[in-house]
Amino acid sequence: MPRPDYIANLHGAKYDLRFCSGADKAKFLSVYRTALEExxxxxxxxSSLLEAAVARDFFEWMKQERLPxxxxxxxx
Amino acid sequence: xxxxxxxxxxxxxTQAEWxxxxxxxxxxxxxxxxxxFAQRLFQWDxxxxxxxxxxxxxxxQDRPSEMDLDRHAVCLHALxxxxxxxxxxxxxxxxxxxxxxxxxxxxIAAYVIELEQSLRxxxxxxxxxxxxxxxEKIFGAAA
Numbered sequence: 001m002p003r004p005d006y007i008a009n010l011h012g013a014k015y016d017l018r019f020c021s022g023a024d025k026a027k028f029l030s031v032y033r034t035a036l037e038e039x040x041x042x043x044x045x046x047s048s049l050l051e052a053a054v055a056r057d058f059f060e061w062m063k064q065e066r067l068p069x070x071x072x073x074x075x076x
Numbered sequence: 077x078x079x080x081x082x083x084x085x086x087x088x089x090t091q092a093e094w095x096x097x098x099x100x101x102x103x104x105x106x107x108x109x110x111x112x113f114a115q116r117l118f119q120w121d122x123x124x125x126x127x128x129x130x131x132x133x134x135x136x137q138d139r140p141s142e143m144d145l146d147r148h149a150v151c152l153h154a155l156x157x158x159x160x161x162x163x164x165x166x167x168x169x170x171x172x173x174x175x176x177x178x179x180x181x182x183x184i185a186a187y188v189i190e191l192e193q194s195l196r197x198x199x200x201x202x203x204x205x206x207x208x209x210x211x212e213k214i215f216g217a218a219a
Contacts, residue, residue, distance in 0.1 A: 007214060017190060018128070022121070022179065025186035032193075043214050048196050053210035055197035059136040 003061065006039045007054055011061040113165055114177045117184070120158050124187065127151050135198065149199045152191060159188040 013035035017028040
């Protein structure tokens with residue numbers, strides 16, 4: 001199933017938030033919120049429906065991106 | 077240099093002594109509270125990390141069973157309850173006190189928000205039909 005760029009971007013922001021160090025959580029949370037806002041605008045869906053609708057796609061994206069490990073660099 | 081003579085009445089000395097002891101006790105109480113907070117925070121952090129590992133295996137990597145989702149919800153709610161309490165408690169400490177523990181208030185708040193995000197993703201009130209329609213709108217448009 002094709003994935004729009006804004007969803008890939010949202011998954012990327014979620015991945016960074018999930019696997020970053022505790023000290024970077026607040027920074028990556030801000031990045032995630034921006035990505036979610038952008039995805040919300042582009043999809044025309046509410047943020048909560050959007051998050052629920054793409055939750056299962058997150059791991060598919062991880063596999064496709066071959067990202068089993070946490071990012072090593074800040075601001076990946 | 078002229079010597080400054082300080083005169084104390086018996087009453088003022090007694091009061092100062094009591095204030096000094098009271099301050100010492102307050103310091104001990106604050107230290108105890110901070111230690112207890114730190115211990116709870118680190119245990120919670122460890123529990124969140126273990127939860128994420130099991131979540132990855134049981135919920136993300138495969139289609140979760142009903143039992144997996146039930147347990148996931150129970151764990152999330154439990155972690156959130158502690159997280160809310162820690163977030164509120166963290167406000168009672170100075171930034172310096174938190175820095176000494178290697179955390180800050182925003183960091184704890186971000187952990188809590190991330191758990192809330194998981195709750196919205198997996199334990200929402202949307203029907204399967206609503207989800208499918210949303211997925212078609214998102215992924216169908218990219219086709």
